Amino acid sequence: MKRLDKELRVMVVDGLGGPMTRRGFIKRAGAAGLLVGASGFLAACGGGETTTTTAAGGGGGELAKELYFYNWSDYIAEETIPTFQDEFGVKVVYDNYSSNDTLLAKLQSGATGYDIIVPTDYMITTMLGLDLLQEIDLANVPNVANLYQRFREAPFDPGNKYSIPWQWGTTGIGYNSVKVPDFKPSWDMLWDEKYKGKITMMNEIRDVFAVALFRLGYSPNTIDPKEIEEAKQMLIAQKPVLKHYTSDTYIDELASEDSWLSHGWSGDVLQAQMENEAVLYAVPEEGSLTWVDCMCIPKGAPSKYTAEVFMNYIQQPEVAAGITNYVYYASPNEKAEEFILPEILDDPQIYPPQEVMDKLTFLEELGTDTELYNAAYQELRAS
């Protein structure tokens, strides 16, 4: 998700030729995009107004000329935006950020003008608390019906009143299967003395604490100071075996074998895997976090209706599948399954089996209690 070093890595991967499967697919998807585009064109010719077959009814309006879309870097398929532009005649202005914190800081400091942003689950609660989001007119997003049921009733926004899921993933351990032959799917691996100096943890307050809390058998959303203190002690004891705390460079480090065990996000680890086959991803048995990034409309968005039309377009099965096939994160769109490459759909690293799914939890925004974690994390880092 965080992509400070994206450009550098892309250069490296492309220089090496990159994984063939992905390239091959881009070509096919391009062709599919043309077909979708053609159907849109026909619809546009027939109906006069550019409401397509899928974006029917609802509190309509005119499509704006431009749509301002603010998304995570490297988190979309190549054809997603061009196809939309061709089909709807709307120019999409696409901007990137690399962390929820950056996104929030920008919105809080008064940045307006974006029609769609893509915050992560708990951040949606935060943004709602700060009154930064607008309600979505679901009549303009009928494709929301294509979502898996659990994304229709997610705890942070039941009924998708403010958010339409984009992609989801899990947090787990990326490991080098050659260097770590005795790997078992447990958070204990990140405390293993044998791999001293080859272990990295993310530089994210709640995510780091979640690891220790899962290992202790507590909830990652606990607000019991005693449990948080216990987790802190456990994390302090881990520091001697750590290489460092990083939320972005671990992809490179896994690929170059500078780190062998990294606490990280599923899709990021899979990017390292494309460069180094020995890298694998596992969700520990003690349980772990799941997260979903969602499209939201910020207050003051210039073109709300167009944003909703775009959201609906994204939830077309072919379009949603196109993104997953490109970025290797799982799609929240159930109908997209038939268009997703089987190698992705059958990959337990991307679509975990049910017994793993049962142990996944969302992080929750804790309001003022967040300070318990902030203080504990800083004590951990200062020690």
Next chain:
Amino acid sequence: MARLRGHNFVVANLLMGPTMLWLVLFLILPLGVILVYSFGSRGTYGDVILGFSFDNYLRAFNPTWLPIILRSFGFAAVATILTLLLGYPLAYFIAVYGGRRKNIYLIMVMLPFWTSYLIRTYSWIVILRSQGVINTVLMWTHLTSNPIEILNTPYSVILGLTYGFLPFMTLPLYASLEKLDKSLIEAAWDLGATRFWALMKVTIPLSLPGIIAGTLLTFIPAVGDFITPDLLGGPNTMMIGNLIQQQFLSARDWAYGSALSFSLMAILLLGIFFYVRKAGAENLA
């Protein structure tokens, strides 16, 4: 200083005006905002609730931060000394022996600025890591059997800081060495001083303004740096800059972050005040 009147007064204001406006808009005003924030508190969702309390300052002077503060000042001090040791001979060489190539040498000193600091720091990762340039050469020549772990240690952070701030030290040193009257050094030789003592008693004291400027320009930003420890550091290299950055981003406690920034600024200003006074007095003696 002579008082300015009439025409001169207008000209002076026209010359100073834009700078003053710039300073007010982009320094005084933001500092004012941070000052106001520093007395506020964190709202439920990380917004700033304005108020008037010294809580944040009381929290800022927290013994937990002592290792971070000592570490920041320690790293910055070592890096400053290293840049001085590297920069002084370099500046001296350019000023005294540069001749017609002076400008070329100076451009070479400044050349790294043409690339982003982030990219340059990233290249150090490529150089230092266990499969990196240095370790590959060491292993290939069988000088070591296992890669040396330099990256993600305090050493790599100090190295990064030294590398990053070397031009800030070299340029002011060059400026003062370049102005230095060479006949004074010759006079010292004539009066029987060895080259070593001429350097110690004449050259270095005369270039003291450059040394003061260079150390300040290096030390101050080095204390507050957060990119270098973030990229090159390990689990135990967090600096004040990281702590403050964390308040503004992941912890979303802008009020506390503001109080920390102000406390750091106060400590630095106090330090600079005494340093410049002391160094300035010696300079005159």
